[in-house]
Amino acid sequence: EPEVTQTPSHQVTQMGQEVILRCVPISNHLYFYWYRQILGQKVEFLVSFYNNEISEKSEIFDDQFSVERPDGSNFTLKIRSTKLEDSAMYFCASSGEVDxxxxxxxxxxLSIL
Amino acid sequence: AQSVTQLDSQVPVFEEAPVELRCNYSSSVSVYLFWYVQYPNQGLQLLLKYLSGSTLVKGINGFEAEFNKSQTSFHLRKPSVHISDTAEYFCAVSDLSAQGGSEKLVFGKGTKLTVNP
Known part of the structure; x- marks a missing residue:
């Protein structure tokens, strides 16, 4: 069964550094999402992406965050200047149709030191 | 805006016992409903979904859930659990009428199911 793959599985970064999290969605999917889960808390929506643009973003997704689909297969989340509170598990998701x-x-x- | 409440943060049960994990949601619009399972150090795996039609939905691994619109609930059940069902279970909703290609999921806080021998 096709899978969404994310790399790396664990990223350790110094505070203030830039980090890029990579995702390869399922190949025929059109809708892409990033979520995060801070340890012990619920999974939270960050951003959705369709037709090469952001469809919706949460209040968490401020100017330090950006997403990109640089080619036909990858979907990346960039955090420009990381903060301690960015430490979390980041999940990528994709779907074939909106419903x-x-x-x-x-x-x-992601662990920020 | 939608919200999801999972009343039980932890549910311990013995093997072969039945289990029910509760989920209630709040929304001003019609929603899709989902249950996801997260095994240790893994991502979220879809257990089952309710989009429309029959209110009793069957999923993988013997789980089922019933959509109750009047009670705004979507409780997850399994008649006989196994040790391997030990995991965290998340209830989620998405907006049926979302436009612009975004149907973000709103998750509950999760319920940790521990199945003991």
Missing amino acids: QPQHFGDGTR
């Missing part, structure tokens, strides 16, 4: 379930990757655990 179909989202498929999630295994996540990238």
Whole structure:
């Protein structure tokens, strides 16, 4: 069964540094999402992406965050200047149609020191 | 705006016992409903979904859930659990009428199910 893959599985970064989290969605999917889960808290929506532009973003997704689909397969989340509170598990998801379930990757655990 | 409440943060049960994990939601519009499972150190895996039609939905691994519109609930059930069902379970909703290609999921806080021998 096709899967959403995320790399790296664990990223350790110094505060203030830029980090890029990478995702390869399922190949024929059109809708892409990033979520995050701070340890012990609920999974929170960050941003959705369709037709090469952001469809919706949450209040968490401020100017330090950006997303990009640089080619036909990758979907990236960039955090420009990381803060301690950005430490979390980041999940990428994709869906084929807007009313179909989202498929999630295994996540990238981001640790900011 | 939607919200999801999972009343039980932890549910311990013995193997082969039945289990019910509760989920209530709040929304001013019609919604799709989902249950996802997260095994340790893994991502979220879809267990089952309610989009329309029959209010009793069957999913993978013997789980089922019933949509109750009047009670705004979507409780997850399994008649007999296994040790391997030990995981965290998340209830989620999305807006049926969302436009612009975004149907973000709104998650509950999760319920940790521990199945003991």
